[in-house]
Amino acid sequence: MCLGIPGEVIEFLPDQPDLARVDVSGVKRVINVGLLSDELLEPGDWVLIHVGFALSKIDEDEAAAALSFLQGIGQAYEDELAALQESRIE
Amino acid sequence: MTAGRLDHPAARQPADEAAGPQSPPAEAGEASWVQQALREHDEQAREELARQQEQAGNHEQAGNHEQAGNHEQASPGAARHVHRGSPQPLPGTVREELVLERIDRARRSRPRVREDRITMSHGAGGKATQTLIEAIFLDAFRNPLLEPLEDAAQLHVNGSRLAMTTDSYVVSPLFFPGGDIGDLAVNGTINDLSMAGAVPVCLSAGFILEEGFPVADLSRIVASMRAAADRAGVQIVTGDTKVVERGKADGCYINTAGLGLIEGDLLLGVAQARPGDVIMVSGPIGDHGVTIMLARGELGIEADVTSDTAPLHGLVADLLAQADGVRALRDATRGGVATILNEIATAASVGILVNEDDIPVRAAVRGASELLGIDPMYVACEGRLVAVVDPAHAERALAALRGHPQGAQSAIIGHVTAEPPGIVQLKTAFGGTRIVDLLVGDPLPRIC
Amino acid sequence: MRFVDEFRNADTAHALAARIAELCEPGRQYKLMEVCGGHTHTIYKHGLEDYLPEQITLVHGPGCPVCVIPMGRVDDAMALAAEPDVIMTSFGDMMRVPGSNGSFFDAKARGTDIRMVYSPLDSLKIARQNPDKRVVFMAIGFETTAPSTAMTVLRAAAEGLRNFSIFCNHVTIVPAIKAILDSPDLRLDGFIGPGHVSTVIGCRPYEFIARDYGKPVVTAGFEPLDILQSIYMLMLQLSRGESIVENQYSRVVPWDGNPVALKAIGETMELRPYFEWRGLGFISHSALKVREKYAAFDAELLFSVPGVRVADPTACQCGEVLKGVLKPWECKVFGTACTPETPIGTCMVSPEGACAAYYNYGRLTRTRVKEASRS
Numbered sequence: 001m002c003l004g005i006p007g008e009v010i011e012f013l014p015d016q017p018d019l020a021r022v023d024v025s026g027v028k029r030v031i032n033v034g035l036l037s038d039e040l041l042e043p044g045d046w047v048l049i050h051v052g053f054a055l056s057k058i059d060e061d062e063a064a065a066a067l068s069f070l071q072g073i074g075q076a077y078e079d080e081l082a083a084l085q086e087s088r089i090e
Numbered sequence: 091m092t093a094g095r096l097d098h099p100a101a102r103q104p105a106d107e108a109a110g111p112q113s114p115p116a117e118a119g120e121a122s123w124v125q126q127a128l129r130e131h132d133e134q135a136r137e138e139l140a141r142q143q144e145q146a147g148n149h150e151q152a153g154n155h156e157q158a159g160n161h162e163q164a165s166p167g168a169a170r171h172v173h174r175g176s177p178q179p180l181p182g183t184v185r186e187e188l189v190l191e192r193i194d195r196a197r198r199s200r201p202r203v204r205e206d207r208i209t210m211s212h213g214a215g216g217k218a219t220q221t222l223i224e225a226i227f228l229d230a231f232r233n234p235l236l237e238p239l240e241d242a243a244q245l246h247v248n249g250s251r252l253a254m255t256t257d258s259y260v261v262s263p264l265f266f267p268g269g270d271i272g273d274l275a276v277n278g279t280i281n282d283l284s285m286a287g288a289v290p291v292c293l294s295a296g297f298i299l300e301e302g303f304p305v306a307d308l309s310r311i312v313a314s315m316r317a318a319a320d321r322a323g324v325q326i327v328t329g330d331t332k333v334v335e336r337g338k339a340d341g342c343y344i345n346t347a348g349l350g351l352i353e354g355d356l357l358l359g360v361a362q363a364r365p366g367d368v369i370m371v372s373g374p375i376g377d378h379g380v381t382i383m384l385a386r387g388e389l390g391i392e393a394d395v396t397s398d399t400a401p402l403h404g405l406v407a408d409l410l411a412q413a414d415g416v417r418a419l420r421d422a423t424r425g426g427v428a429t430i431l432n433e434i435a436t437a438a439s440v441g442i443l444v445n446e447d448d449i450p451v452r453a454a455v456r457g458a459s460e461l462l463g464i465d466p467m468y469v470a471c472e473g474r475l476v477a478v479v480d481p482a483h484a485e486r487a488l489a490a491l492r493g494h495p496q497g498a499q500s501a502i503i504g505h506v507t508a509e510p511p512g513i514v515q516l517k518t519a520f521g522g523t524r525i526v527d528l529l530v531g532d533p534l535p536r537i538c
Numbered sequence: 539m540r541f542v543d544e545f546r547n548a549d550t551a552h553a554l555a556a557r558i559a560e561l562c563e564p565g566r567q568y569k570l571m572e573v574c575g576g577h578t579h580t581i582y583k584h585g586l587e588d589y590l591p592e593q594i595t596l597v598h599g600p601g602c603p604v605c606v607i608p609m610g611r612v613d614d615a616m617a618l619a620a621e622p623d624v625i626m627t628s629f630g631d632m633m634r635v636p637g638s639n640g641s642f643f644d645a646k647a648r649g650t651d652i653r654m655v656y657s658p659l660d661s662l663k664i665a666r667q668n669p670d671k672r673v674v675f676m677a678i679g680f681e682t683t684a685p686s687t688a689m690t691v692l693r694a695a696a697e698g699l700r701n702f703s704i705f706c707n708h709v710t711i712v713p714a715i716k717a718i719l720d721s722p723d724l725r726l727d728g729f730i731g732p733g734h735v736s737t738v739i740g741c742r743p744y745e746f747i748a749r750d751y752g753k754p755v756v757t758a759g760f761e762p763l764d765i766l767q768s769i770y771m772l773m774l775q776l777s778r779g780e781s782i783v784e785n786q787y788s789r790v791v792p793w794d795g796n797p798v799a800l801k802a803i804g805e806t807m808e809l810r811p812y813f814e815w816r817g818l819g820f821i822s823h824s825a826l827k828v829r830e831k832y833a834a835f836d837a838e839l840l841f842s843v844p845g846v847r848v849a850d851p852t853a854c855q856c857g858e859v860l861k862g863v864l865k866p867w868e869c870k871v872f873g874t875a876c877t878p879e880t881p882i883g884t885c886m887v888s889p890e891g892a893c894a895a896y897y898n899y900g901r902l903t904r905t906r907v908k909e910a911s912r913s
Contacts, residue, residue, distance in 0.1 A: 026393060
């Protein structure tokens, strides 16, 4: 509902534990990661950014699973289309 | 108490009862505009009801329904085509078309400035700016030279064709990655002349300086202007200086006027766009606006973007020398490429269809825009042009642009269509279509 | 852009669209509500309705936190901004919402000190830089944004900042959904559930929708494929006669939400007994206010706000659009007297309002759109 953008954690600010620098497509911004204090956050992790705060850590396994489902649907569709066209030729 | 229970107004706390709802104060002008809209709506609703009742009388058992499209032309009592077995119009489809017609009429109606004070929207280059120009300036100054409202006015003086333009520069901050206000002033003026196909000859430069402004900064700005003018082969031949008290003029404002010479019978103008014409842009969009937004430092964003401020007269000269069929040129400044496209569509009464995939945007500009929730299509450039070209000559035009350093990343982004007139559409990377309307307000970051 | 571009693949969209169409029972109409304004925005921005069969209608819900703020509260905010030593800070979305006497934008033109911020933390910076002024932050948003406001208040408290307060207009999503479910005007078949709200509250709060009302819910992401996949999942449930809550946005939404965020909200805020929503009327326990412990940061206590209820202008039908009863173009003043440039109500001015989304992006009938993309 509200604008949330995925960004990659680059580094934590040394003297301010709640703050981290993130990268969004080459653009860097310092955001507050205090809402993820329960998680183990490391540089290289991806987070969802909303109004200057990290709201959630992106689960890369889930993302991969979602993508592979979507790709699968796409592939299965193409296979069906191909099968349909083949059967027409006969 | 269960959350979410819709309380009856009677169950409100006593404190609330005391202050019942008030109607907002009605403003005379506002109210009449709203009343008119309501009247039109009710009229249409009555017409439709009458039509539907008449239709009900014409029904056969199998359900013959008028095709949705016929409602556009039909008026009560006119002959109608009843098609047997045609598909049932979607509930609401007919209604939607009538509404859209009404909206079209409203959009074409005479522009009026409704606000009683100037707001920042009036300077953003979008709808409010356009309304202000048409309702206040054009209305007062109206004459044939002004009416085209192109980047430069085209005049005949003793057998020569001149182009004349004026611009004011109020950018903040004054110095930013890629240039400063001085660069913008010279390049921007040159570009306005170039868009008319004119060879820039000379500029004027008027300065409004704030009391307390460092002379060193002024020298820097002026040095930039000199360098930019030299690069472009033009001279600053006259000027003016004013100083205002501390607190006004934000350091330094610059106003320019430019004069150029148009050769032969070249005639460029957005009203000449025709269905089939190809639309191209000379490089990645949105660089300047994003640079400025980040340079203000309020958003805490660091990125590797610099302003694209540059003079385009060389690029335009190459283009016009190597390709025929260029119908119009516009430089995309405030309001971005989207504004230009809308100006073309409106001036020529044509539609425009562009492909999101084909529009060049730097990754960092895209990232910053996503972060802020703004659309790069509305973000200012300062060294990019949009060209409308006859399709027969499009390839050569593109090659000409790409052959010049300022146009190395030129790309064809779409084409002109016959329908729907005045509307710009975008085919999304995803395959759907959406409208690209005139900018409203200032690009506000979308947050929530 | 990673985690964005992969979810915008057109071929997969066609595949999903075909699957969705297959699941439609012949002759049956389906009404699915997307609750979030963000989803409405995506749907129109990417032309998603082009991909759906005509049997499926998407109904736009009230999940636009700017849209549901009643006029009286806007007037209250303007009154706060007008106080002589106040700097009002606000998200961009609020700037053009019309109150009885214009919007923040108009007030700014008249000289009121109103500044747009990207994050509530920016307001703290302004407060630190302007010790002789009082900074008020216009806090809006559902549970997505409330934790950020909460953390900001906690930080202000930790720093002992004396010149910062919030005007709290945070609302909660579940009561609004319940109000829709209980409304006699609407018969919905399923819900595309809020995405980012769910990162905070998780998916459990929606279980009552499936269990007690028998409607399937799928928490959805904001990319076009996310929404299409969610519709596919809803149609699958409907075709099987199921109704459960599913999480399509699992890469971002944890089933149990974000406990740290919920704790921050709970520490600084509490539910108001009732709150007025534009269009939906008074809803109990549907909005947040600052807890007594943090009263020093509650603008409603530090200043006196008029607190007057103001009815919407008679021409405004935002309420019905927010409930999904009216489509944007069915509002009598849509596009004529009410436009993004001259909004009468909130639905047209918020970028996530249904009217704004439709006017800005979708304002052509399906037939015209198809014609144009063929030419």
